Amino acid sequence: MPSKPLHRPSILDIARDAGVSPATVSRAFNRPQLLKPDTLQRIERVARKSRFRPNRLGSGLRSGSTRTIGMALPTLRNPVFAECFEGAEAWAHDNGYSIMVTTTGYDVTREAAAVHSLIDHQVEGVLLAVANAARSATLRELAEDGLPYVLVYNESPSHPCVSVDNMAAAGDMLCWLAGQGHTRIALVTGPLAASDRARRRLQGARACARKLGLPPPAHLPMPSHTAADVGILRQALRERPAPTALFCSNDLLAVSVIAQLRALGLHVPQALSVCGFDGMHLAALMVPPLTTVEQPSRDIGATACAQLLARLRGESAVSLRLPHRLMAGGTVAAAAPSP
Structure with a gap:
């Protein structure tokens, strides 16, 4: 059987039960400061008892403001x-x-x-x-x-x-990696055409490498922004010299990279260092916790x-x-x- 439509009390119902005009009920929910306190309290009491909720969309469309x-x-x-x-x-x-x-x-x-x-x-x-x-x-x-x-x-x-400042933030991470002795660093990103943030992070890392006199970081573009391709990682690690650190353009991508490296029999950070960008709360709960750039x-x-x-x-x-x-x-x- 078809369900019975739910009855929702209207402004007219509230006005009748509170003994006021519909316009007064409307003012109670839109401009309550215009009403006497006892009138406002009476309307609110009736509305609570009836479980009345004002139609914000309808009133917004009438007033020109949703x-x-x-x-x-x-x-x-x-x-x-x-x-x-x-x-x-x-x-x-x-x-x-x-x-x-x-x-x-x-x-x-x-x-x-x-x-x-x-x-x-x-x-x-x-x-x-x-x-x-x-x-x-x-x-x-x-x-x-x-x-x-x-x-x-x-x-x-x-x-x-x-x-x-995505360029400055990525530069700070690359500088910190260099301070840990990493000179062969690769940037792992999703498709740059779909994220100018990832592109700026790549640019910032490369600018910092030039400033420090390091080799330009390699770029490992993945088909997805949040999932690493194991084939691309495997090929990158076959290069000589291979990177010692992978800087991922976001934390979810870093998590996926770590999982794919483990599937290849490589443990982080013993075999390879990995860091991310974003500072998502889950990063701190990983074992070990993810090294990352936190943005608020x-x-x-x-x-x-x-x-x-x-x-x-x-x-x-x-x-x-x-x-x-x-x-x-x-x-x-x-x-x-x-x-």
């Missing part, structure tokens, strides 16, 4: 992006906004479709990470339409953004949300770089002396 912002992230499988969302959502909630989130799978086509879907749902602004901020048609479209937006993780001189993902989300809400108030958004931190775990050991 109090909703959109967020488009590459994936939520990576804890870093989930932390970013949590930071943004907490800030939005504290300021009377909700967030509608969608994922793009590191795909430019899905990226555009995801943002279009958010716009169709009447969001007032967008937080997003794109594949390439310098070439993004999605960002150009948002700018042309006049819809406020702020980038998370991407760095750009042309678009408002909140990130870390929750703060990136919260700060970007604050900048977006400032834009919605008519203020100018400010691009910000938040501080990174090197976390020395147990997956990097001093390089063995060259034979």
